[in-house]
Amino acid sequence: MTRLTLTLLSSLGLGSLTLAAPFSPSAEGCTREALKAHTETLLSAQTSGNPAALIALQTADTTTPFIYTEDFKSKTLSSSILTTAQKIDHNRSLLDTTQCATYTEIISATDPNTPRVIGTQMRFDSTASKLLKIETLVTQPGDWLFNASATLRYARQEETIWVPIPESERDSRAVIQAAGDAYLDLFNNKSVVVPWGTPCQRLEGGAYTGRGLPTDSCNVGVPSGVPITNRRYVIDEVLGSVDAFVQFASVPDSHEFRVEKGKLRLVHTLTVMRK
Incomplete structure (x- = not known):
């Protein structure tokens, strides 16, 4: 990790997280293994309330700057739901190697603070080495038919189908x-x-x-x-x-x-x- 990256993470109050080893791009391009590793980074960030590892993946290409939205509103990762530690009771991800993209469903029904059901799409460059965009929807009490406990119960019933x-x-x-x-x-x-x-x-x-x-x-x-x-x-x-x-x-x-x-x-x- 470069001194510049460490300085950036420290300034954001995110320097205490031990980052995962950087993903090495495959000669095959975008693979399911690479995308799965990135969804695990997302889950780790949400569990810890520290998006430092995702920040380290952001593209530095000024022609295609990194984009983050939450409920379709522009934000930064350092002010996102990912800075709120959330107990994850259930998760499942889609891996799209053609677009080099992922979708992850996160159900947090037993969190002592706020129950949430979160959906996140992530998009990467063609080698899955740079994170280009994250879009996140965060549902919680007050949203349409929200009931995290019921969502968790039914999602678990379907585990033998989502295979x-x-x-x-x-x-x-x-x-x-x-x-x-x-x-x-x-x-x-x-x-x-x-x-x-x-x-x-x-x-x-x-x-x-x-x-x-x-x-x-x-x-x-x-x-x-x-x-x-x-x-x-x-x-x-x-x-x-x-x-x-x-x-x-x-x-x-x-x-x-x-x-x-x-x-x-x-x-x-x-x-x-x-x-």
């Missing part, structure tokens, strides 16, 4: 995204044909549509006339999943989908309602 899909059965990126887009398009166009799967469970805030039955459906109705725009995707073909950070009408939102054989299997949503 890698055998390579011969994986859908393409285009199929996975199209299934998610159809669901999102339905809010503003009731003629859209959505590839509903059965069973399908939807976890919306802390509300759950599934009852553990083979007939469980996610086709339980959505509002009308709601445009969902500005979609930013993270797609993981291994998990058959796509997460989209979107503008849900006027509010920040994340919709994550598990797709199997072109059909929707699971839906998770986060919607920030606080002003």
